[in-house]
Amino acid sequence: MLAPDTRAAHPRRTLLLTGLPLLVAGLALAGWAFTTEVVVTIVRMLLLAAGVLAAIAGLGKVAHAVCGRAVDVVLWLGIGWLTFILGAAILAPWLPLGNHDDAVAGLTAPIFAQPGDGYLLGTNNYGLDVFSRAIHGARTSILVALLAVLIGTTVGGLVGMVSGFVRGTTDRLVGIVSNSLLAVPPLILLIALGTVLDPSVRSIAFALSLLTIPSMVRLARANTITVAEREFVLAARALGASRMRLLRREILPNVVLPVLSLAVVMISVLIVAEASLSFLGIGIQPPQPTWGNMIAEGQGGVMEEHPYIVVVPSVCLFLTVFSFNLLGEKAQARWDTRSAKL
Amino acid sequence: MAGSGTAHLRHDQPRALTVDDLVVEFPVAGGTVHAVSNLHLDLLPGETLGILGESGCGKSSAGRAVMQLPPPTAGTVTLGDVELTGLKEKEMRRARARMQLVLQDPVSALNPRRKVKDLVVEGLEIWGWGERDQRGKDAFVDELLTAVGLDPEVVRERRPHELSGGQCQRVCIARSLALDPDVLICDEPVSSLDVSVQAQILNLLEQARERYRLSMVFIAHDVAVVKNISDRVMVMYLGKTCEVLPSDGLERTALHPYTRLLLDSVPRESDAERRGEPAKAVELPSPIDPPSGCRFRTRCPLATDRCAAEEPQLRELRPGQFVACHHVEA
């Protein structure tokens, strides 16, 4: 009944035979849709999407055939993209990139150069290199998001853990504060903070971290309460463990993973939030690039003439957020106590 | 079963553990749960006291209250000659370490993220290793694991989820023994285990008691299991004591109607001959609003008006056998 050898060999060939053509056809379709001007934009978009999906499906089959088991291609593409964009962002100062923020030097460069004409992804209205700005923008956007998540996770996680562990009045106070933070619409909170704080990376990160703290507190608190009721905590108390030790040795290790999984999802939320702030002009100020203020450059009819000005940062934003979300979801499925059986 | 009273206490002998007038109550929506009401017990050095009862009789609450986890609503617990109730947090933790707890579900009693070798010596990590160096520590871990019948080479580096329930319970017992306690409180230590593994753990507890000269409180619902391991058995119903009696021959000597009911409920082959109308379901009384007088009276075949009005006290009906019932006589 089970004949693994023949069964494995046969589908492998089938997988390759269906996967490869699908991949090639998908890529071709996407490429054609991207460059052609025969059909209207909306149809091009749909064809592009179809091509990309087909290519991913094809790649999935090819990967299955090569690795001998089903592979989550989308996840690996996401990880690949994140590696690329994070690597580029970190190395940006040392990479041979074009002028990204010196408007004076940009005076001598062509403005709104089309992609390809000596500039990989063209230039903007100040003659600054869009590709270079996208990379440097990633640097700022991701840095702000990571910093904010770091603050939010540490503060929110600790506060949530302590309030879930000691309960009582502390817990009630923490509950009131975090619920009030949740009750204020985030955008209004950010705009209010934006008017008070100077628009530097540090203060934007601080402002954004306020958005993450309440949900972190909630998650850490909920997980702490579940863990604290489990018998191994009782057993440790019976051995004479102090409260500090209980928190550090018994509870923290069981709470940290679900909190980190949420942190990954939070990164993507904050990248979007930062982009919105910059788009509205209350975030990082131009000419220092972020994806948000790069997209804002497309306002006032620029986008219709020069779509790449908006497309480049948008695609970067989309791919990064999508990848972080995917990663966060996988992490939550694996580590969040509410879904995992411990 | 209202049974209160202190007739069964042995004031004239040195006692490892004394519990006086223990009360455990906790608030719930709609009232207060009277989990344990005026419980008295004592434990001689080297003795095993079995506490027998069904769910909701307060046996687990009593065990935990003795450990001060959480401290009882009222009453005193004296370990050796140290009164635990009223000690400061730090002193309490130290005094309590002379008493250890073995819980029902061994898998969840172990932190899933830690290894066996760290779990068994957790108590020593807390209270200090004395003059052992690293080699001494490793040897001690191996000694403990061997003492509870585990192969150190196999289990030392494992995490709880990689072990079976029986193996986890052995780790829990090893961890309790590491601190060289005087009193071991076992709260249903075998009821989540398979029949074949249950016997292993019962034998192990029996060996450990002798080897480490422990006094033991063994809490369980299974009459045969409790009888096998105990010297003396206390039967509880709805937070009160019904009967205290020597375990030897208890299936014949037990007098309290509730103890008899428990004994009759043990399934046996002769059940095949039981014919006739099966019992009607009865509404079990709630620990939020326990019956007046004798708490067992709503289910008792001997109940009279007196049982509702007056709470029976423990009386010594035979030497060493104390029964809280108005009606039975030896």
Place this chain on the structure above:
Amino acid sequence: MTAPTTPLLVVDDLRTVFHTARGAVRAVDGVSFTVARGETLGLVGESGSGKSVLGRTVMGLIATGATTTVTGSVLLDGQDVHGLSRGRRRRLWGPEVAMVFQDPMTSLNPVKRVGTHLTETLRRHLDCSRAEARDRAVDLLRQVGIPEPARRLRQYPHELSGGMRQRVVIAIALACDPRLLIADEPTTALDVTVQQQILDLLGSLVEERSMAMVLVSHDLGAVAGRTDRVQVMYAGRTVESGRTRDVFAAPRHPYTEALLASIPQLDAPPHTVLRAIEGTPPDMARPPAGCRFAPRCAVRHDDCAGAMPALVPLSMPLSVGSPAASYDREVACHHPTTSAAFAAPGGPDGR
């Protein structure tokens, strides 16, 4: 309708395999048995023995799918349960076969009233009016010994005690007069004194309705007094089967014998050293070769790890008073024990 002489339930070489990330778990691995009309069969085993999966597979609740393979046959009154379409199979549940599960809290829907549970089942299968269904529901609750049945109909499951809930579950199972009742650890979640009541109730219902019952349990005591025949399972296979009285009086498989000996006896003096079975039940993703009990068996021989012993009939009656013709006794062991064979009936010995 088949002739009443044929057994009600015929299970032949049933195998249930779960395909997990760790490999194929053969939860039930080639089990056969029959249940005659009105007969009670006990399926005994520890956790991981496959007894619960077996009960569910017989019921048709576990069907072949992406992660599960079921082979072999289950003939219920001549109908192959696994050969039926989903809809036809669902029509068996109720009038032909019904099941009582271990945990009465989770097998009742917490947001439905007791009455709704009962009348829904009745109206689905019996095509009766709302009022008739209600009357029958009251009657059923009375039959399972629930006081004030009319009031109970309006209550929610959480308002009842555990024993009362299990009675409701039994009433639902009986609603359509099944010919076979599969009770999967029906008393495990209940208190000792209530367990006895529920077993008494099941016993008398089975007798009144001449219903057949398969009682799945880890509690040897419960099975001993309540079943006509017993089948002992270990690691997905049957190790021994026979008339309950014979098996308990003179176990022939070392596992059955050791299992009986490992239970503390009420009439033994305190501090009796128990005869424990060493080791732990096997990992069902990687069962041992040969006899699955061999690694834990106190009387294993060299050949035990080699070939898997088949379940073969024992010809010689060993207990007094069973004529050879009716002696239906099977053991899967290369070296069946004889030590307890002449022990006094009524209890395991060998301490």
